[in-house]
Amino acid sequence: MPTTGPLTPEEAEITVPEPTPERAAPVGRRVVLGMFGLGAVGILFGAKAQDLLERTVSPLLSRDGTGLSSLLPVGRFRIYTVTGDLPSRSEADYRLGVDGMVDNPTVLTADDLRAMAPTRLNKDFQCVTGWRVHDVSWVGVRLADVLDRAGVQTGAGGVRFHSFDGVYTETLTLEQARRDDVIVAYELEGKPVSAAHGGPVRLYVAPMYGYKSCKWLERIEVTGPHPKVGYWEYRGYSTDAWIGRSNGRDDRPV
Amino acid sequence: MTALSEPGAPDAVVGLVGPTRRLPRFDRAERALHWANAALFGLLLATAALLYVGQLAALVGRRDLVRQVHVVSGLLLPVPLILALIGPWRRGVMADLRAFNRFDRDDIRWLRSRGRDRSVRLHKFNPGQKLNAAFVAGSIGLMLATGSIMFWFRPFPLAWRTGATFVHDWTAIAIALVVAGHIWMAVADSDSLRSMVRGWVPAWWAESHRPRWYTEITGLPAVDADDEQPESR
Numbered sequence: 164m165p166t167t168g169p170l171t172p173e174e175a176e177i178t179v180p181e182p183t184p185e186r187a188a189p190v191g192r193r194v195v196l197g198m199f200g201l202g203a204v205g206i207l208f209g210a211k212a213q214d215l216l217e218r219t220v221s222p223l224l225s226r227d228g229t230g231l232s233s234l235l236p237v238g239r240f241r242i243y244t245v246t247g248d249l250p251s252r253s254e255a256d257y258r259l260g261v262d263g264m265v266d267n268p269t270v271l272t273a274d275d276l277r278a279m280a281p282t283r284l285n286k287d288f289q290c291v292t293g294w295r296v297h298d299v300s301w302v303g304v305r306l307a308d309v310l311d312r313a314g315v316q317t318g319a320g321g322v323r324f325h326s327f328d329g330v331y332t333e334t335l336t337l338e339q340a341r342r343d344d345v346i347v348a349y350e351l352e353g354k355p356v357s358a359a360h361g362g363p364v365r366l367y368v369a370p371m372y373g374y375k376s377c378k379w380l381e382r383i384e385v386t387g388p389h390p391k392v393g394y395w396e397y398r399g400y401s402t403d404a405w406i407g408r409s410n411g412r413d414d415r416p417v
Numbered sequence: 418m419t420a421l422s423e424p425g426a427p428d429a430v431v432g433l434v435g436p437t438r439r440l441p442r443f444d445r446a447e448r449a450l451h452w453a454n455a456a457l458f459g460l461l462l463a464t465a466a467l468l469y470v471g472q473l474a475a476l477v478g479r480r481d482l483v484r485q486v487h488v489v490s491g492l493l494l495p496v497p498l499i500l501a502l503i504g505p506w507r508r509g510v511m512a513d514l515r516a517f518n519r520f521d522r523d524d525i526r527w528l529r530s531r532g533r534d535r536s537v538r539l540h541k542f543n544p545g546q547k548l549n550a551a552f553v554a555g556s557i558g559l560m561l562a563t564g565s566i567m568f569w570f571r572p573f574p575l576a577w578r579t580g581a582t583f584v585h586d587w588t589a590i591a592i593a594l595v596v597a598g599h600i601w602m603a604v605a606d607s608d609s610l611r612s613m614v615r616g617w618v619p620a621w622w623a624e625s626h627r628p629r630w631y632t633e634i635t636g637l638p639a640v641d642a643d644d645e646q647p648e649s650r
Binding site: 187188189190191192194197198199202205206207208209210212213224231240241242243245247249257292293358359398411412413414 | 469471472474475476478479480481517518519520521522524525547548550551552554555556558559562563566569570575576577578579580581582583584587588
């Protein structure tokens with residue numbers, strides 16, 4: 164009976180000294196399928212890998228003097244701005260207005276804020292896009308103290324924040340704004356808040372996703388119970404942006 | 418001198434004699450596919466850098482606009498390949514895809530020696546180019562899939578969204594490195610690079626760098642001076 168099956172390696176050696184391209188291995192297809200396989204594994208288990216990296220690698224990266232590691236997607240702030248350039252204002256020129264439904268509309272300088280009782284928070288910063296920076300140290304003034312200084316009128320129920328980038332706004336309910344872990348921050352990681360991080364003064368709303376922590380804070384407006392929604396809320400984000408309980412996410416609360 | 422192809426002719430013609438002999442390497446569809454792909458990858462890498470590298474993001478801002486450009490060019494990514502494969506011009510592209518896929522014994526030897534084995538006789542593409550093509554194809558699929566999960570996130574569990582971001586981030590870094598390597602090598606071999614612009618290579622280049630491809634399209638034996646001399650470094 165004649166052999167019709169594929170040639171054995173020995174036969175191939177005799178009859179076809181050099182393998183023709185048609186007989187060669189489909190390495191290209193294997194590379195593509197291998198990438199798809201790895202990608203699928205990455206989608207399913209990448210969250211765990213990311214978490215592990217954040218815990219193990221980011222302490223090491225923080226000691227990297229070259230700054231190159233800041234290009235790796237591990238444990239770092241990503242700078243988001245919604246306008247064309249980085250808003251910047253010196254601490255000397257900085258003014259924070261508090262107005263709206265208050266008894267005494269007030270304008271505070273950076274020095275005024277520094278003269279008030281400081282609050283220190285060591286808490287994570289969680290972005291709604293998924294990245295988280297662990298154990299960030301913040302220094303600032305409780306928002307509640309700033310509001311009390313201007314005297315909130317009865318009937319007020321909300322607070323609206325305006326950024327000096329001229330575009331960005333955020334809101335909180337008065338109840339949320341009075342929490343102890345909501346501060347008007349002027350120090351980040353032991354240094355004055357830089358322009359990239361929203362300085363000289365920004366909001367830090369610890370229990371909520373980062374978009375609530377309005378950068379380049381210029382004006383605090385006390386409003387009625389339902390202030391007009393802020394920049395990202397207008398684009399579909401949750402208004403009550405509790406970490407782990409909004410935006411369809413279940414991150415560990417801060 | 419009887420060069421069969423004239424300088425400046427729109428498409429290369431096989432010329433068999435004379436110092437200006439030219440061999441067609443990439444037809445118009447192949448070149449159009451390459452450069453359309455290159456333009457999209459360039460746009461995607463540039464907008465990715467603006468979204469991702471803090472200093473650049475701080476410099477340019479306009480996050481919403483940059484994000485939209487990134488998403489649109491990402492969704493366009495498979496279009497050049499699909500167009501190249503459905504039109505009447507698809508023959509050359511399909512032959513290239515088949516060539517990219519297959520690694521013969523010489524290719525494996527070339528890879529093992531990291532391209533230094535001078536006795537290897539290559540076809541149209543070297544195995545590095547084949548791997549690059551496979552990587553590009555794989556990354557188009559990966560980035561499209563993970564990017565879609567990130568953009569249309571609502572139906573997906575959170576862990577998948579984080580996982581997709583994880584894959585998207587690290588694949589992007591790999592793409593940036595591979596593209597940089599690809600450009601580096603192209604610039605180092607200007608005859609090869611120019612063939613992606615004008616379509617042809619000088620025959621001597623093919624004879625020396627791609628002897629089996631040279632023989633295949635000219636029917637002539639490739640006599641490479643390097644082969645006849647003892648190994649010298």
